[in-house]
Amino acid sequence: MHLQGRQHTKRTLPLSEGTLSTVTSISTNASQRKKVTTLTFRQKKERGVAITMLTAYDYPTALAMDKAGIDCILVGDSLGMVVLGYENTLPVTMEEMLHHARAVSRGAKNALLVGDMPFMSYQVSTEDAVRNAGRFLQQGGMDAVKLEGGRERADAVRAIVGTGIPVMGHLGLTPQSVHQLGGFRAQGKTASAAKRLLEDAKILEDAGAFSLVLESVPARLAETISKQISIPTIGIGAGTGCDGQVLVTHDLLGLFDRFTPKFVKQYANFHEEMNKAFAEYIEDVETKRFPAIEHTVEMTDDEWNEFQRLTLNVERILPRKN
Numbered sequence: 001m002h003l004q005g006r007q008h009t010k011r012t013l014p015l016s017e018g019t020l021s022t023v024t025s026i027s028t029n030a031s032q033r034k035k036v037t038t039l040t041f042r043q044k045k046e047r048g049v050a051i052t053m054l055t056a057y058d059y060p061t062a063l064a065m066d067k068a069g070i071d072c073i074l075v076g077d078s079l080g081m082v083v084l085g086y087e088n089t090l091p092v093t094m095e096e097m098l099h100h101a102r103a104v105s106r107g108a109k110n111a112l113l114v115g116d117m118p119f120m121s122y123q124v125s126t127e128d129a130v131r132n133a134g135r136f137l138q139q140g141g142m143d144a145v146k147l148e149g150g151r152e153r154a155d156a157v158r159a160i161v162g163t164g165i166p167v168m169g170h171l172g173l174t175p176q177s178v179h180q181l182g183g184f185r186a187q188g189k190t191a192s193a194a195k196r197l198l199e200d201a202k203i204l205e206d207a208g209a210f211s212l213v214l215e216s217v218p219a220r221l222a223e224t225i226s227k228q229i230s231i232p233t234i235g236i237g238a239g240t241g242c243d244g245q246v247l248v249t250h251d252l253l254g255l256f257d258r259f260t261p262k263f264v265k266q267y268a269n270f271h272e273e274m275n276k277a278f279a280e281y282i283e284d285v286e287t288k289r290f291p292a293i294e295h296t297v298e299m300t301d302d303e304w305n306e307f308q309r310l311t312l313n314v315e316r317i318l319p320r321k322n
């Protein structure tokens with residue numbers, strides 16, 4: 001799997017000033033890594049080093065990702081679909097998000113942790129948006145929040161950033177607007193839609209967002225946006241011109257059985273692996289191959305003999321009733 005087995009490496013990277021700098025990157029030893037912050041994001045963009053981001057919803061996945069050296073973990077509201085089995089992300093609540101955010105924060109110590117604000121947690125009022133964003137930091141152990149939308153969310157972004165909480169924007173295919181968009185479909189494919197997306201990106205940057213997810217938009221539009229704003233863009237189905245990449249981990253691992261978007265590269269087929277393991281277990285139990293001797297607790301012969309002597313006595317004193 002690509003995310004595993006990465007070594008402590010040194011790379012020579014161009015800086016924005018045109019000089020060269022040796023950057024020590026990615027370590028399998030989490031304790032050697034420094035905590036990734038929004039400042040790291042900015043520096044990576046300046047240096048032209050790709051930002052890596054994945055979703056996680058639980059402790060073991062977050063731990064494995066953090067050890068592999070991921071820059072950023074998003075507790076995405078995609079958890080509604082890939083973990084909780086909802087049809088889309090709309091039913092996901094703040095309580096569900098916080099429950100999973102806490103698990104992720106216990107597993108990952110170095111990655112920047114971003115909590116995805118669920119549908120209706122920031123759209124009704126700026127006060128709601130600020131209060132719920134705060135809950136991600138106070139109760140969920142997150143470092144930042146993400147919310148969907150462009151100009152119509154500028155006030156919410158400004159207010160949240162104003163309280164000291166970093167905000168990641170999300171433009172293009174915004175799954176919480178699935179019904180308005182007419183399905184999970186690519187965005188920004190016409191000249192006017194592309195122009196609006198570029199404007200929205202600049203508005204979010206002005207509102208104080210530290211980064212921007214661009215989902216399912218034409219690669220050349222994503223590249224143009226990435227060049228025209230100073231904050232890093234994180235692409236998903238948006239080509240290589242973005243400053244970083246994100247995928248839904250269950251897509252990458254082949255754990256989501258319903259569909260795999262065209263832009264996903266599947267690095268493993270865990271659904272098939274799980275299926276195989278479960279079928280083997282069932283067969284082992286049915287044929288009594290499991291548990292084997294090495295999975296069994298033993299006691300000494302002396303204790304066993306004593307146990308038999310004691311229980312024989314018990315039987316003699318209290319004869320078994322039929």
Ligand code: KIV
Pocket residue numbers: 055074075076077078079116170213215236246247248
């Ligand atoms: O919820 C999520 O996982 C996301 C990513 C697709 C960026 O928003």
